[in-house]
Amino acid sequence: MTGKAVNKAVLKRLLGYALHDKKKLAIAVGLLLVASLADVSGPWMIQHFIDNYIAKDEYPLDMVAGLALAYIALMGIAAWFKYVQALRFNEIAIGVVQTVRKQLFGKVLNQPLSAFDYMPTGKLISRITNDTEAIKDFYVFVIGTVLKNVIFISVMLVVMSMLSWRLTMVVLVLLPAVVAVMVLYQRKSADAYRKMRDLLADINASMSESIQGMSLIQLMRQEQAFSKQFSSLTRRHLESQIGVMKLNGLMLRPLIDFLSGVALLSLVALFGISGAELVGVGVLYAFISYLGRVTEPLIELTQQLSLLQQALVASERIFGFIDAKQQRYGDDALPMAAGRLECRDVAFSYDGKQQVLKGINVELPHRGFLALVGHTGSGKSTLASLMMGFYPITSGELKLDGRPLDSLEHSVLREGIAMVQQDPHVLNDTVRENVCLGRDVSDTLIWQALEKVGLSEQIRAYQQGLDTRLGSGEANLSAGQKQLLAMARVLVVQPKILILDEATANIDSGTEHHIQQALNALRQDMSIVVIAHRLSTIMEADEILVLSHGAVTERGNHQQLLAQEGHYWQMYQLQQAGEHLHQIEEQGVAELSA
Incomplete structure (x- = not known):
């Protein structure tokens, strides 16, 4: 000034x-x-x-x-x-x-x-x-x-x-x-x-x-x-x-x-x-x-x-x-053909002083399933943001479909990789506009996407159907339903890489199972990256990365990590104990009711 x-x-x-x-x-x-x-x-x-x-x-x-x-x-x-x-x-x-x-x-x-x-x-x-x-x-x-x-x-x-x-x-x-x-x-x-x-x-x-x-x-x-x-x-x-x-x-x-x-x-x-x-x-x-x-x-x-x-x-x-610096993209306009993702010694800092990520190496093949777990502040969401191209990496190399991420044109990047966030934003507009977001998408594709995520029955129950306005008094979605809606937004365009950032955190076990089935079907033509606290959602992952203070401390599939009896094993045991206690509580409530 x-x-x-x-x-x-x-x-x-x-x-x-x-x-x-x-x-x-x-x-x-x-x-x-x-x-x-x-x-x-x-x-x-x-x-x-x-x-x-x-x-x-x-x-x-x-x-x-x-x-x-x-x-x-x-x-x-x-x-x-x-x-x-x-x-x-x-x-x-x-x-x-x-x-x-x-x-x-x-x-x-x-x-x-x-x-x-x-x-x-x-x-x-x-x-x-x-x-x-x-x-x-x-x-x-x-x-x-x-x-x-x-x-x-x-x-x-x-x-x-x-x-x-x-x-x-x-x-x-x-x-x-x-x-x-x-x-x-x-x-x-x-x-x-x-x-x-x-x-x-x-x-x-x-x-x-x-x-x-x-x-x-x-x-x-x-x-x-x-x-x-x-x-x-x-x-x-x-x-x-x-x-x-x-x-x-x-x-x-x-x-x-x-x-x-x-x-x-x-x-x-x-x-x-x-x-x-x-x-x-x-x-x-x-x-x-x-x-x-x-x-x-x-x-x-x-x-x-x-x-x-x-x-x-x-x-x-x-x-x-x-006049501030704008988000910069590359000139490569060739659409992504596969969902391959590679990270080579990726490091990142928000302020240029404190390293949030350091020495991250990832290799996700097309149709692969990668999971990221770790304590709060370990760098999981930051790594997902780097994969989305939201921030430029500080050092190292990040490739999508075998090409440097910063070389891809904006439209190629946004059509090729998508994210469902933990707290998705719902527009004060119709269900149709909330799903298509201004894109040219037919009602048939919208209903198919809603069907895949298990939200179609809820929308059909509304008198106005896809024309029902959300967030303005006509209809209000729960936290879990908002996440399902955000997932439907992604599925109508079929990206090559789908990132789920705690996207199943507010979903009940029945809906979660339904989404798992949908994701397994979608993996026929896309790769999936899941950030999760609930380890039950990533047991089928090809590779699980355990992050701590911005670095990968453990890696492998579910069985391999359990065999190491490290941090992942501790997390799994704690969650199993918690679920067991929850079952005992439910059983006690049922017996008292009887």
């Missing part, structure tokens, strides 16, 4: 969006020019009437009526053109915001997962919504106001110089002083507005995380602690806003009003010294009128600096994310 009062590179880039449609911008500026000419002509006509008719005590009816009608017409023209140009600038602003939002969201979708490891959801949403709204305000109010007032003041100064260059010089002295105030205000307000925007993002992040984790907060009775944290953020945000308001109250209108008052006194004093013979009464009236009209645009320009500062801070954050 830059510490400069005005980041010229950011401002230039921000203005560049409006220049994409030069024709629309030129029309808006032309409308502004016409409106300014019409607006400035009013005092000039009154000056002409005072000096040429009132001063001579002449009131020709046709001339007076003509001037009155012309004055009314000019004011009407000015009002109409101001209205039309405001619509034009709003149209430009909305178009820019749409472009920036689409660019930002497109970049978000293509960010590597590592970008989200330390990015709270609330802050990201704040960038897409609040920060882009600040850009809209920049175009609607700042750009529109600056162009309107600069053109208006320029036209006014030209007319004033035509009336009296002496009085014009007095007014011109006001402009450098105002510019100095604006520059000083900009420098003073830069850090204050940046802090205010950052605190607003923190507030959004706090609300988002609190709502998402509401069950945990209430279970742990942390309502008061989170309320205090939120109150602290809002208090600091309020304090920063008050600081900005104090700065605005001191440096905006009071200073500008003082400077304009000095200019007005100077005009009156000059008129008193020179007399009406050098400067007519009408000219003095016109200058006083113009001075009043100059003051408001100057105050308006200075007041827009706050919006300018907010827009620059918001743009720094948005452009920083847009």
